Amino acid sequence: MKIVVLKFGGTSVGSIERIRKAAKIIISYVKKKYKVIVLSSAMSTVTNDLVKKSKKISKNFPHAEYDVLVSAGEQMSCPLIAGELIEKGFKSRSWMSWQVPILTEGKHKFSRISHIYKKEILKYLKSGGIPIVAGFQGINSKNRITTIGRGGTDASAIMFAKFFNSEKCIIYTDVDGVYTTDPNKLKSAKKLKVISYEEMLEMTSLGAKVMQPHSVQDARLNRVDIEVKSSFVNKSGTLITKKKNIINNSSNKIITGISSTQNDAKVTLVGVKDRPGIAASIFKPLSQNSINVDMVVQNISANGIETDLTFTIKLDDLNKTKKIINENKNINFKKLLFDKDVSKVSIIGVGMITTPGVTYRMFQSLANYKINIQVISTSEIKISVLINKKNVKKAIKALHSEFNLDK
Amino acid sequence: MKIVVLKFGGTSVGSIERIRKAAKIIISYVKKKYKVIVLSSAMSTVTNDLVKKSKKISKNFPHAEYDVLVSAGEQMSCPLIAGELIEKGFKSRSWMSWQVPILTEGKHKFSRISHIYKKEILKYLKSGGIPIVAGFQGINSKNRITTIGRGGTDASAIMFAKFFNSEKCIIYTDVDGVYTTDPNKLKSAKKLKVISYEEMLEMTSLGAKVMQPHSVQDARLNRVDIEVKSSFVNKSGTLITKKKNIINNSSNKIITGISSTQNDAKVTLVGVKDRPGIAASIFKPLSQNSINVDMVVQNISANGIETDLTFTIKLDDLNKTKKIINENKNINFKKLLFDKDVSKVSIIGVGMITTPGVTYRMFQSLANYKINIQVISTSEIKISVLINKKNVKKAIKALHSEFNLDK
Numbered sequence: 001m002k003i004v005v006l007k008f009g010g011t012s013v014g015s016i017e018r019i020r021k022a023a024k025i026i027i028s029y030v031k032k033k034y035k036v037i038v039l040s041s042a043m044s045t046v047t048n049d050l051v052k053k054s055k056k057i058s059k060n061f062p063h064a065e066y067d068v069l070v071s072a073g074e075q076m077s078c079p080l081i082a083g084e085l086i087e088k089g090f091k092s093r094s095w096m097s098w099q100v101p102i103l104t105e106g107k108h109k110f111s112r113i114s115h116i117y118k119k120e121i122l123k124y125l126k127s128g129g130i131p132i133v134a135g136f137q138g139i140n141s142k143n144r145i146t147t148i149g150r151g152g153t154d155a156s157a158i159m160f161a162k163f164f165n166s167e168k169c170i171i172y173t174d175v176d177g178v179y180t181t182d183p184n185k186l187k188s189a190k191k192l193k194v195i196s197y198e199e200m201l202e203m204t205s206l207g208a209k210v211m212q213p214h215s216v217q218d219a220r221l222n223r224v225d226i227e228v229k230s231s232f233v234n235k236s237g238t239l240i241t242k243k244k245n246i247i248n249n250s251s252n253k254i255i256t257g258i259s260s261t262q263n264d265a266k267v268t269l270v271g272v273k274d275r276p277g278i279a280a281s282i283f284k285p286l287s288q289n290s291i292n293v294d295m296v297v298q299n300i301s302a303n304g305i306e307t308d309l310t311f312t313i314k315l316d317d318l319n320k321t322k323k324i325i326n327e328n329k330n331i332n333f334k335k336l337l338f339d340k341d342v343s344k345v346s347i348i349g350v351g352m353i354t355t356p357g358v359t360y361r362m363f364q365s366l367a368n369y370k371i372n373i374q375v376i377s378t379s380e381i382k383i384s385v386l387i388n389k390k391n392v393k394k395a396i397k398a399l400h401s402e403f404n405l406d407k
Numbered sequence: 408m409k410i411v412v413l414k415f416g417g418t419s420v421g422s423i424e425r426i427r428k429a430a431k432i433i434i435s436y437v438k439k440k441y442k443v444i445v446l447s448s449a450m451s452t453v454t455n456d457l458v459k460k461s462k463k464i465s466k467n468f469p470h471a472e473y474d475v476l477v478s479a480g481e482q483m484s485c486p487l488i489a490g491e492l493i494e495k496g497f498k499s500r501s502w503m504s505w506q507v508p509i510l511t512e513g514k515h516k517f518s519r520i521s522h523i524y525k526k527e528i529l530k531y532l533k534s535g536g537i538p539i540v541a542g543f544q545g546i547n548s549k550n551r552i553t554t555i556g557r558g559g560t561d562a563s564a565i566m567f568a569k570f571f572n573s574e575k576c577i578i579y580t581d582v583d584g585v586y587t588t589d590p591n592k593l594k595s596a597k598k599l600k601v602i603s604y605e606e607m608l609e610m611t612s613l614g615a616k617v618m619q620p621h622s623v624q625d626a627r628l629n630r631v632d633i634e635v636k637s638s639f640v641n642k643s644g645t646l647i648t649k650k651k652n653i654i655n656n657s658s659n660k661i662i663t664g665i666s667s668t669q670n671d672a673k674v675t676l677v678g679v680k681d682r683p684g685i686a687a688s689i690f691k692p693l694s695q696n697s698i699n700v701d702m703v704v705q706n707i708s709a710n711g712i713e714t715d716l717t718f719t720i721k722l723d724d725l726n727k728t729k730k731i732i733n734e735n736k737n738i739n740f741k742k743l744l745f746d747k748d749v750s751k752v753s754i755i756g757v758g759m760i761t762t763p764g765v766t767y768r769m770f771q772s773l774a775n776y777k778i779n780i781q782v783i784s785t786s787e788i789k790i791s792v793l794i795n796k797k798n799v800k801k802a803i804k805a806l807h808s809e810f811n812l813d814k
Contacts, residue, residue: 016463050483056423057487058494065486065493068501075479076457079472080464086472087465094475098505099550143506 001125003166004034007135007157010044011174012231013077022231023084025172026130030090034167035125037160039135040081041153042073063108067137067147071097074134074153082132092130095121097137097145102156104138104146111146113138113159121164133160154215162222169219169226170237171211176230177238178203178210180405181258186396188406192256193236196243199256202348202382216240243350254351254358255403260392261344263315264294266374269325271334272309274301279309282331285324291317295344295377295386306334310375312386315340342374343392346384347399359383365402371395408532410573411441414542414564417451418581419638420484429638430491432579433537437497441574442532444567446542447488448560449480470515474544474554478504481541481560489539499537502528504544504552509563511545511553518553520545520562523570540567561622569629576626576633577644578618583637584645585610585617587812588665593803595813599663600643603650606663609755609789623647650757661758661765662810667799668751670722671701673781676732678741679716681708686716689738692731698724702751702784702793713741717782719793722747749781750799753791754806766790772809776801 006029008022022040029036041047050070054061078094085092100121104111121131135153140146148155154171161169176191178200183189195203197220201213210228219226219240229237272278283293294312301307313321318338325331352358362383366373371394375386387395400406413436415429429447436443448454457477461468485501492499507528511518528538542560547553555562561578568576583598585607590596602610604627608620617635626633626647636644679685690700701719708714720728725745732738759765769790773780778801782793794802807813 016460019464053423053483053487054490057426057490060494061490062493065490065501068486068503069483069490072479072482075482076460076476079475080460083461083464083468083472083476086469087467094472096475096552145503 001035001122002033003037003125003164004029004168004170005037005039005157005161005164005166007039007153007169007171008041008081008231009153009171009173010041010047012172013040013042013081014044016080018231019077019080019084022081022172023088025231026081026085027088027090030130036130037121037125037164037166038081038130038132039153039157039160040074040077040132041135042070043077046073046076064144067108067145071134071137071145071147074136078132078134082130085130085132090130091128092132093124095131095133097134098139098143100133102133102138102159104140104148106140106142106146108144108146110149111138111140112148113155116159116163118163149212149214154211155218158215158218158222158224158226161224161226169224171226171228172231173210173228174230174232175210175228176233176235177228178240179257181396181400182260185260185393186400188400190405190407192238194239194241194246195256196246196350197240198243198381199348199350200240202346202379203257203259210238211240246350253349253404254355255347255349255399255405256351257348258396258399258403258405259346259348260396264312264342264344264386265315265318266310266312266339266342266386267318267321267325268308268310268337268339269331269333269335270308270337271306273332274305274307282309282325283311285328286313286321289320289324291321291324295375295384297375309333312342312344312375341389342386343389344384344386345392345395345399346382347403348382349403350381352383353380361402362399365398366395369394369398371398408442408529409440410444410532410571411436411575411577412444412446412564412568412571412573414446414560414576414578415448415488415638416560416578416580417448417454419579420447420449420488421451423487425638426484426487426491429488429579430495432638433488433492434495434497437537443537444528444532444571444573445488445537445539446560446564446567447481447484447539448542449477450484453480453483471551474515474552478541478544478552478554481543485539485541489537492537492539497537498535499539500531502538502540504541505546505550507540509540509545509566511547511555513547513549513553515551515553517556518545518547519555520566523566525570528571556619556621561618562625565622565625565629565631565633568631568633576631578633578635579638580617580635581637581639582617582635583640583642584635585647586664588803588807589667592667592800593807595807597812597814599645601646601648601653602663603653603757604647605650605788606755606757607647609753609786610664610666617645618647653757660756660811661762662754662756662806662812663758664755665803665806665810665812666753666755667803671719671749671751671793672722672725673717673719673746673749673793674725674728674732675715675717675744675746676738676740676742677715677744678713680739681712681714689716689732690718692735693720693728696727696731698728698731702782702791704782704784716740719749719751719782748796749793750796751791751793752799752802752806753789754810755789756810757788759790760787768809769806772805773802776805778802778805 082092103115135156226240489499510522542563633647
């Protein structure tokens with residue numbers, strides 16, 4: 001049996017018109033002799049409206065009831081899709097998670113799928129039916145509804161692709177794929193045909209619009225190839241797959257994409273005592289207050305007594321961070337500086353693992369445009385630099401051209 | 408265990424404010440040491456919105472998917488009620504029909520509850536919890552959702568009252584009980600403390616605003632006493648119970664209430680052949696076209712050859728009726744007359760079974776006000792007369808006074 005799993009996100013089923021379009025896409029796969037399993041999200045805005053209602057009742061709305069409430073969204077979208085397919089002459093029916101059943105690990109609000117009972121759906125596929133399965137939900141061992149976090153229908157689709165060993169897993173959404181960089185920042189940005197899970201994970205600022213990082217991680221761990229496509233326009237999308245599939249691809253470029261951040265802030269502590277454990281003593285209270293520190297650089301101490309420590313955080317956390325540092329008696333420093341006009345620009349690509357000189361090319365390219373680098377951080381497949389916000393577009397343009405992404 | 412079943416209709420849970428009010432009512436019973444089982448409808452307008460969506464897909468939206476779609480309404484209201492009770496410090500949780508489970512006879516869209524598994528809910532009640540059960544829905548033997556018709560949460564509450572042998576079954580709604588007649592038509596209308604199932608069934612025009620006739624019939628067949636109350640004002644409601652409980656009540660009046668219709672039409676066929684089967688030949692095509700004939704009167708034939716036949720139908724069906732009669736070759740008549748300005752006024756009361764002279768008093772009372780009676784029909788506990796619409800208020804006033812309902 002040639003199975004394809006199709007996932008439709010909220011905007012792709014956001015109106016009756018969109019549901020009709022989704023049905024047409026489903027039918028196109030049936031005509032290509034695929035057995036189609038559909039996973040659907042709630043119609044867009046529905047889930048947010050339900051969350052709002054729960055918040056009116058309580059800021060700490062009980063998680064078990066939250067899951068019952070918000071999973072009602074898929075109970076509305078799925079029968080509408082099935083109804084449209086039946087209207088068009090196909091055999092179809094909706095499947096709520098308790099009917100499959102889809103089992104989860106048990107935790108409310110952020111559960112994970114542990115098992116999918118395949119028997120009924122396989123029988124239905126064989127009979128020529130198109131099952132429309134509610135995404136985002138499962139039941140736990142106590143027979144209660146457990147949802148799997150926002151964007152959880154991607155995770156549902158990935159697990160269905162794994163359990164049914166599907167030939168394809170296609171995520172239909174409102175963007176048409178992953179680009180080399182944000183097309184709003186650079187007109188010559190190109191859509192990628194293929195990207196590795198790892199690159200996708202590193203490319204948060206580009207990737208998050210397409211898929212939540214933890215769904216990419218799910219796909220990676222379960223070795224499920226994912227095609228991201230638009231349900232609005234009929235164009236090829238982007239394939240997210242194993243690194244190996246890409247490294248072996250000779251037409252591959254060294255760099256896959258360039259991302260940039262919007263809301264970072266840089267904090268510098270001048271005149272910090274240069275002794276072991278000083279960094280930890282600063283970052284501990286920040287971490288205890290859920291403040292995520294991203295890039296960190298500690299200057300080499302000129303006098304062996306004092307040094308400067310620079311790090312970046314989310315702009316939203318800046319006031320909280322200043323307060324914590326100023327009020328913490330264990331942190332000794334002479335001056336606290338901060339800068340709101342920074343942005344982190346990153347080049348990402350599995351190709352850099354096997355290609356030397358990438359760092360140099362990046363720095364030289366920015367230097368040619370007189371762009372000053374404030375902080376640097378690197379991983380195996382990503383190099384990030386912190387620069388002044390006003391230079392972001394120029395930097396992206398320079399790097400896009402340097403690494404041949406324009407073609 | 409002293410169990411009470413509380414049912415909340417759509418307007419009674421129609422907003423977060425209303426849900427808070429419903430929770431307060433629930434808590435008041437908990438404080439009176441009742442074990443409370445709550446049955447809730449969907450928040451008002453939700454079900455209608457879902458039905459509208461299904462109609463945009465298809466005029467013949469498949470019934471099985473319709474049931475999945477519309478039953479999502481209760482999946483939203485129930486967790487919100489449970490959440491509010493938890494917020495107020497009580498133990499509560501929602502229960503969808505498949506979790507109870509509530510079994511139905513199997514038919515989609517208009518199913519009936521055949522069994523309720525009590526074990527889990529009893530255990531939960533004993534533990535001090537307040538179960539909030541989704542009304543209007545059940546599952547059939549194929550594990551699919553089946554709804555039990557509009558207003559079906561009343562039926563759910565009645566079946567819970569029966570299966571759990573509850574002390575009380577209270578329907579909370581947006582009217583505060585059943586009145587002797589429509590308060591909009593007669594200011595001196597009084598709220599009834601008690602009414603029999605049978606009277607309630609006959610009092611369609613008054614009763615339907617409070618409960619659907621088939622729910623009253625459900626209560627009657629299952630011998631469940633029902634109290635109808637408003638969730639908006641704190642007042643005593645109306646008890647709907649067995650005839651016996653009322654006849655034995657010495658303070659009881661002969662007549663319980665007076666109802667009137669708004670949208671009837673009178674049709675008269677002049678010069679119909681007076682032979683056996685003539686009425687059937689006229690009513691058969693009407694019935695085949697789902698036209699409901701209410702009052703019928705066939706004049707005594709003056710010449711033994713021809714007669715006149717008069718009947719009433721819903722005003723909406725008038726054009727269809729005229730067309731059917733005019734196009735049907737088997738119906739011979741000289742002239743077709745119709746009158747849109749008619750209303751059926753009925754006096755209802757189990758008391759008339761044991762009291763002679765009620766008919767006479769009704770007719771005399773109307774005659775005193777010079778109100779002409781066009782058609783008469785009677786049942787054991789109801790006498791109806793068709794009169795000109797302009798006389799309706801006058802007639803209700805006369806009868807209300809004649810049968811001492813003003814007091």
